[in-house]
Structures are given as structure tokens and as C-alpha cells.
Amino acid sequence: MCELLGMSANVPTDICFSFTGLMQRGGRTGPHADGWGITFYEGKGFRTFKDPKPSCHSKIAELVQQYPIKSCAVISHIRQANRGGVCLENTHPFTRELWGRYWTFAHNGQLTGYENLEAGRFQSVGDTDSEIAFCWLMNQIDSKFPQPPEDWSQIFEVVAECCDELRKLGVYNMLLSDGEFVLTYCTNNLHWITRRAPFGKASLIDEDVTIDFQQETTPNDVVTVIATQPLTNDERWHKMATGEFAVFHYGELINKRVPDIPQDLPSSAS
């Protein structure tokens, strides 16, 4: 499978601490050695660093870890390939333009019967189930909203319904962003945490690194990190339920759809 990492923040924030934890799982503390990628939004623009090599040995991952790029929306992924060969075109995240915005997507899981998903004008370049699902999802949004609606909750509803459809095809954990919103969907493994004042300390699980967020932040900062598995061992992460959909906007949870049976229990991570 793979691991996802996302961030939504109300001030441009670097993700070096969390990324340091994630990249260890790309071949060292985890088996996700088939490439990695990270997309940083800055305003309406974005930049993606990616490599089909393991993140734990990647010069480019080293740069991303050491060079603080500040962003309000980040999507990252480390890959353990199942569908599609190990090559750059199959390396997440994937990006397409719609409505003059760049949309970026990463997926953790495995789908079957995805080959016939109708993607319209959004054609897949690689041959992963993930990119095909992304193209189908973008086509669904585009078909229903040739122009962006004033009320974005309509879009969230459509995306959540599309995610339900994709979950019928297998395991579908997702991060999706247009640079402003970070949309998340959980089939089995997705956790998030919102950090705000009073800030404390946190220690990575995968690397001997502790950070004191109070030294790194101002009292108004709100930063949400979303990850397949918790990245720290001394904070409380929210575990998302099967079928749960959540939208973060500049750090705040603004839209949430839980399945009928509540399963949203915080994971014990202390």
C-alpha cells in the first residue's frame, strides 16, 4: 500500500517535521520504497517534488526535509506499488487544472474494476488505479459544475458521493486539494490532528526528533496534519471512520460527513 500526508494551515507553514517522519517510512521504518512526492501550494501556484526512488535515499527528499517551504496546503505520498509500474508517471501526487485552479490528488489503497471509469477530458498519463480514479473524479466535478458554484458545500457533497462510489471498488483513502481546501476520505486508515495554541511539544515515531511547536508558531496559528498513521507518539490523533469525509480550510475542519454508525474514536497514541 502507500502512506499519505497532508496539511492545511491558516498561515504559510513548513511541513519539514512531519515530512521527516514520513520519509523514513519510504524504505527505512516502512516498506513504501517505490517513490514519493509532495505538492506545496503557494497562492494559486504549486510546486511538486517527486522521485520514483525510495524517499529515505532521495537527494530531493533531503532537500525538501531541510529547506522549509511554507505553504497553507500540502499533499504528500510515499508509494508501495500495486497497480502500475515504478516510474515517474505513476508517482503521486497527480495534478490537473479545473476552473483555473490546480487540483492535486493522492490515494492510498487498491481498486478493482477501475479500468472503465469514464474520465472524459481528464486522461490518465500513467496506468495506476489511483490516477484513473482521480481523472474520473475530476470529470464528475467538471460535468456537474461547468463553473464553480458559489456554495462550495455542493462540491464537497459531490466529491463525498464519488468517494463512496470508489470505495465500492476497494480501499480508497484520499487527499485532494485545490490549494485552498484539503478534502479527505477514509476507507480504513486516515488520521488527523489540529494543532493550535497553547502549543506543546511532539516527538516523531519514526525518527528521534522532538519539536516544540511553541517556538515555531504564533498564538493564532492553526495547523492540521492528516496522515495514514499518526506521525507522533505523544499527541492525540483523530482516527477517521470508514466512509468518513472531511474538509479542512486554512487549518479548520469546516465540513464533515460521517457514516451512520459513528466510529470516530481518537486513536491512542501516547
Add this chain to the structure above:
Amino acid sequence: MCELLGMSANVPTDICFSFTGLMQRGGRTGPHADGWGITFYEGKGFRTFKDPKPSCHSKIAELVQQYPIKSCAVISHIRQANRGGVCLENTHPFTRELWGRYWTFAHNGQLTGYENLEAGRFQSVGDTDSEIAFCWLMNQIDSKFPQPPEDWSQIFEVVAECCDELRKLGVYNMLLSDGEFVLTYCTNNLHWITRRAPFGKASLIDEDVTIDFQQETTPNDVVTVIATQPLTNDERWHKMATGEFAVFHYGELINKRVPDIPQDLPSSAS
């Protein structure tokens, strides 16, 4: 204005030498301090490094210079802003997907009356004349070829005609690639050189660096470099004429359309 750098090669080749020359012009030996970017194709995939900061001071440009990424098609750009603010979404190259291929574009020049170019489904994210011209160009290709034609010379003809149209709006020097072909168009400043056996030595104009290509290549390598201005002072670069359009495919010039009055004189660069 800006400067362009492109490469087309028959074997995956790094562009560290040429890029080292170009990046000096991004704030040191040249005034192009408003950002830079470079796109490397690897198979059908690509990766873009970009920064709205001057390339001569950029940590990311330093990585690209030192870390040899091997590619058969590269598009690069350093920017001196005229239309559109200095920010990531206005930083070239720009990429869009068409026919399940990623198309990447960079422009040197300045256009007027570009605001009304009809871009159809390819919407501009930033507000440069360049990106709007690119979206219009992609829309023209898409409108004329909903599917890629078997004979790609039909596409080249359409692109060349579109470039002629854009040149009516101002200065339009262009690099465009789908990862396989590198398409070029000249209004006033574009030069290229094809290096093949027997390889010799070359020295950068902008930095005290000399390379012996014989040490870096095999006898079958064919590598074309395209640049706004020659990057070396001891090789013969071809100067393209006003209105000239040329296509390179794995290093070889495969399609060329010169204006009625031949102006294709090699520049004296020794």
C-alpha cells in the same frame, strides 16, 4: 524579458552544464531575477522544479545544478517579469494534459491584446500573457485534433500557424514539449546546437566551466540544446530566423518551417 533553455536527446542526458550557465543569468550575469523553472521528462512522466526567487540564489536551483537528472526532453525558463506579478503561479514552465500526455510550455517575449484569446477548457491559473497564450494554443490543438492524428506533421503545422498568430501580438519565442517532441518558434532570439560524435570541448560564457563532452557521452549520442542566447563561446550555434519553427525529436531536427526570406545564419560564437 526572459531566457529559454530546452533540450532534446536520443539518450537520457543531464543538462547540468547548460543549466549552470543559464542560472547565472538569473540575477548575476543577467537581469532575469523574477523566478525560474525547469521541467524534466522521464518516460511519460515529468517533474518540474521552480522558484519565484532568482536562480542564482536558489537552493533548489543549486540542487538541480548538482544532481544530474537524466532526460530526453527538458524545458527551462528564467524570468524577468513584464506581464503578471512575481509569484509561483506565474513562474514558467506551465504544464497541461492533453491526450494522456503532459504538455509543457515556456515563452520569452511580451504580447498585447492577448486577454481575449479563447482558451476553452484550458484555463489560465496565473495572469501572464504567456500562460494565456499556452492555454489558447492547447485549445487550438484540442479543437482541431480531439484524438492525436497518426501523422504528427499535421500537429506541427497547426502549432506553427498558431505561433504565427501569436507573433502578431508581439514577441513570441517558444519552447513546447509533450516529452517526446520539442517544438520551437522564434520571433527574435532563439539559438540551437546539435552535439554528436566526434564530441569536443565547450566553455560556458557565464561561468568559468569547461566540459569535454567526449568524456560524458557515447558515440551514438545526439543532443540538441536550444537557448535564447548561445551558452558557450567556442561552438557554432544556429540562430533561428523570425517566424522560423523547428521540431526536435530525440535530438534530431525532424521538421522545420522557415519564412520566405531565408535568414538562418549561424551566429558567430567563437
